[in-house]
Amino acid sequence: MDKKNAPIAITVSEALNKMERYCAYQERCHKEVMSKLSGMRLIPEAKEQIILHLLEHNFLNEERFAKSFARGKFRIKKWGKQRIVRELKFRNISTYNIKTALKEIPxxxxxxxxxxxxxxxxxxxxxxxxxxxxxxxxxxxxxxxxxxxxxxxxxxxxxx
Missing domain, CATH: 1.10.10 (Arc Repressor Mutant, subunit A)
Structure with missing residues (x-):
């Protein structure tokens, strides 16, 4: 493999900083974060360590994501509850969090x-x-x- 196509090595702390910024920019679900981490070509242990850090420091919160998603899609895109539920299920959000999110819509x-x-x-x-x-x-x-x-x-x- 030549130098132009060689994967760029990234340290765990660099990946962690990137993921903190990624999650701080807007609410993210676990699926989005895992997808982003997969693109960084990290070993599974490093991915797990980063996910744990994001959860512990409240960068990643599935319930908060679901609530924000439901409010935003309803208010901005004028989606009904069935579409919101379908999209949240696609993102592997739990049934409990989906029900909680739908309560955000009066x-x-x-x-x-x-x-x-x-x-x-x-x-x-x-x-x-x-x-x-x-x-x-x-x-x-x-x-x-x-x-x-x-x-x-x-x-x-x-x-x-």
Missing amino acids: ESSYLETFHELADKKYASLTEKDRYKKKKKLIDYLVYRGWENQLVFDKINDLNL
Whole structure:
């Protein structure tokens, strides 16, 4: 192997500093941290040592990550609970932490956001065929993770 393609040796303390900055920048889950550490080509013992350090010094906290993720995706991307749960499960977050995270979303603002999003999308649809318009609205809301019952109740309210 020539010098250009040789892996750059990184010490455990350098990796630890990088991971502290990585976790301090924004909330991270264990899966993201493990993925980042895998890219550093460290021995398993070093990875374990770094993870333990991050947990002990509160750089890595799965519950805090889940809460922050749920609040952010709901508030900014207007995701429904089903999409949030699916994404958290993909990141290997425990069921307990997922339930705790969903409590961060007040029911009143959840429903208010849903109705605003549905009304806005309905108004923006230019489809003339009412069945196609109905399908587009349903697909949009379900993809964003809103519960089927909420979606179909809204469709009935709009008389589609």
